[in-house]
Amino acid sequence: MRHQEPLLGTSAWLEGTVFTVSSLACLTIAGGVPPFTLALGIVLYVVMLFSYFMLGRSSSFWWIVITTVIGLSISLLLGLLPDHNPSVLSAILLLSGGGLGAMAIVLQGTATGRVYLLLMFVANLAVTLPFMIGTDVTEALTIFIVSWSVNVMVGIWVNDSVRRARARIAWLGIAHQAERRASELEAQRRQSARLLHDTVLATLTLLAHSGRGVDPEALRIQAAEDAVLLRQLRLGETPVPRASGAYNLRADEVAAVTSSILQLQKRFERRGLIVHWHGDGDITLPPVVRSAFLLSLGECLENVRRHSGVDQADVTISQDAVGVRAMVTDSGIGFDTGDVSSGRLGIAESVVARIRDVGGNARIFSAPGAGTTVVLEVPR
Known part of the structure; x- marks a missing residue:
């Protein structure tokens, strides 16, 4: 599966990065986290940030899978800590609700993406929900669901905005082409009018005055070449050269x-x-x-x-x-x-x-x- 719109990947990267960094900040200020767990968590966070960075620049579906696996691994790692102080719980909610939820922006646009999004939502909830025991489950669950819902709505809004913008650009392109064709036709009409004025009308004017002051042979040649010009115009050809008779x-x-x-x-x-x-x-x-x-x-x-x-x-x-x-x-x-x-x-x-x-x-x-x-x- 490929992203239908690059802007969706960029939006997911920005939002996912913000929530992931916020989750990392909560983890670093949380007390009582074992050094090994903290070090491993930081490494996983860095990998997740990199995968989000690539998600914003690549349409490969594998970066979505990598981000999902890393995000679930971090949630599982933090959930297994013996001490679930508020900072650790905030880190889990920020990561699972906003960090992983940001991928809803790129997944909601296709049928395959929506199926994957649903599976990821269930897996994420299954990993995160057990660690909410002992806290205000309703509040935590509300934050989790709202975060995912907002990301889905952002994806829909961005997708629709891009679609309307592209339709507008396409309409402007069509209007521009129509205006250019009209300008070209007007320029061609003016050129044809000049050409006829300088050739055929000039010859007809001479004939109307009985060719006074003009050599008869020159007038005959001019009239013959004007006849060729008119025949070219009648057949829809472009005269070459673009003037007739002695005006060549x-x-x-x-x-x-x-x-x-x-x-x-x-x-x-x-x-x-x-x-x-x-x-x-x-x-x-x-x-x-x-x-x-x-x-x-x-x-x-x-x-x-x-x-x-x-x-x-x-x-x-x-x-x-x-x-x-x-x-x-x-x-x-x-x-x-x-x-x-x-x-x-x-x-x-x-x-x-x-x-x-x-x-x-x-x-x-x-x-x-x-x-x-x-x-x-x-x-x-």
């Missing part, structure tokens, strides 16, 4: 940001937007950060092309040991940032939220008639 950003560990920026420049030149790049030096970022950075940068340029009323934009790239910064500036019509609807995916999701998701920051500065400046900052 491959998670290549060795690819630098600079090469992707040059591709952005050529793409927007085909769409009629001249981009002036400032900054030098090669820039490298982790794949996830690089993807978010370049997608947000491309969305900023797309907003310039669509809404600014000008055909030129300036992009300044700078870097330091902490991160990379891009500043996109145009001299167009500008807008009031306070009037931008939170539902505008191009700003709220494809730029601001996308950068924040990778630990960066996006700031937008604009006013009617004063142009627009967007600052993107991402960590290395």
